[in-house]
Amino acid sequence: MMIKPHRIDLEMFEGPLDLLLFLIKRDELNIYDIPVAQITKDFLEYVNLAKELKLHSAGDFVLMAATLMKIKARMLLPIEADGDEEIEDPRTELMNMLLEYKRYKEAAGAFSNLERVERPHYYHIPGAWDPQQEDKTAILEDIKLYDIMLTFRYLLKNYEEPVTHSVAIEEVTMSEQVGFLNGLLQAKTSLKFSSLLEQFESRLIVVVTFLAILEMLRGRQIKVKQTKLFDDLLLSRGAEFGN
Amino acid sequence: MEINELKQIVEALLIATPEPLTETRFKACMGRAEPVLPLDEIIEELQAEYSASDRAFFIKEVAGGYQLVTKAEYEIFVKGLFSKSGKLRLSQAALETLAIVSYRQPVTRNDIEAIRGVSSDSSLRTLLDRKLLEIRGRDDGPGRALLYRTSIEFLQYFGLNSVKDLPKLREVEDILSEDQGELV
Known part of the structure; x- marks a missing residue:
């Protein structure tokens, strides 16, 4: 008996591969010898539902549907026996993807079990009570790139472009801004990112300058410090400054 | 230095440490005072003491060090101290993403999406926000994609004590034969 797909069912699936694994298991199909025509038909029923639901992953499902139909078409083509040359089964790539995904899906289950075991245990949370935070001059040396990005997003959100009415092509390049920052840091040992923002006339310059900072950070020409997340970025000379 | 004093020092360090206490960090805290016992032996003694006196916590070996954790039976009370979001369970999407990163790190978002067959942007963001993943540099390939670990x-x-203690990533044959067993 065929079980008809259900509306709610679709949200159970993490994506097209998950759905295919479900169909394979439900119909007791052999993953090494997938009946493509049958599975394509079942899969499409679900995809039509996905389109209806406007799931954000609908695109991934449609892409897989196209792949399945392509495989189905290639299966229909006559195989030209051309000497001893081995002809690859058009299903191989999909099969390997399914097998690989299955391994990680299973591992995710193992992590879920660990999570269940560990969740009831509470421990001291780093930073929950940090006496150093009382000291306003304390500086986190170990900021992660992600923290810098978050801060930038935050600062940019609060940055208001001054209202100007002249129309001109702004030309600003990253290397110009690297030079600009180099100049500033030659005159001063450190400077605040927010003080830079104040003097820029457009979002574009802000973004390009931020890219210049990341570039210089990568080349260790400068160092970036921050007292806490979303706080101002403090730029100073790095080991490779001026090179 | 007496063993009892040493035990008390370690206990103080365990209470105050913001991350699992390692042997190296322990030695650094001891400074010139030469401990007569290695950290793991002192921990063992403390652990025995805690379990003998039936404390609400115990010492857990995690991330290459030691930390105090509360016993599971106090969860219903302790959780009242924290916001709900802090201990929300991870979604299936986040768990899958985490599994892929942990076995194949460092990986790019593309590597993850190639295995999952679905966009993994939002689960990556969740995992970064919860600090379970971090960005470690960039790929050398075209586009210089961010690498996650x-x-x-x-x-x-x-x-877990280290990434070596991850649950074993099983071979697909084993998983499939188990599936077969279920059906019979």
Whole structure:
């Protein structure tokens, strides 16, 4: 008996591969010898539902549907026996993807079990009570790139472009801004990112300058410090400054 | 230095440490005072003491060090101290993403999406926000994509001592034969 797909069912699936694994298991199909025509038909029923639901992953499902139909078409083509040359089964790539995904899906289950075991245990949370935070001059040396990005997003959100009415092509390049920052840091040992923002006339310059900072950070020409997340970025000379 | 004094020092360090206490960090805290016992032996003594006196906590070996954790039976009370979001369970999408990163790190978002067959942007963001993953540099390939890897918090969250203690990634044949067993 065929079980008809259900509306709610679709949200159970993490994506097209998950759905295919479900169909394979439900119909007791052999993953090494997938009946493509049958599975394509079942899969499409679900995809039509996905389109209806406007799931954000609908695109991934449609892409897989196209792949399945392509495989189905290639299966229909006559195989030209051309000497001893081995002809690859058009299903191989999909099969390997399914097998690989299955391994990680299973591992995710193992992590879920660990999570269940560990969740009831509470421990001291780093930073929950940090006496150093009382000291306003304390500086986190170990900021992660992600923290810098978050801060930038935050600062940019609060940055208001001054209202100007002249129309001109702004030309600003990253290397110009690297030079600009180099100049500033030659005159001063450190400077605040927010003080830079104040003097820029457009979002574009802000973004390009931020890219210049990341570039210089990568080349260790400068160092970036921050007292806490979303706080101002403090730029100073790095080991490779001026090179 | 007497063993009892040493035990008390370690106890103080365990209470105050913001991350699992390692042997190296322990030695650094001791400074010139030469401990007569290695950290693991002192921990063992403390642990025995705690279990003999039936404390509400115990010492857990995690992320290459030691930390005090509360016993599971107090969860219903202790959780009242924290916001709900802090201990929300991870979604299936986040768990899959985390599994891929932990076995194949460092990986790019593309590597993850190639295996999952679905966009993994939002689960990556969740995992970064919860500090279970971190960005470690960029790929050398075209586009210089960001590389992700697991963090110390990841080890703490799952109670693992190191990435070597990850649950074994099973071969697909084993999983499939188990599936067959279920059907019979």
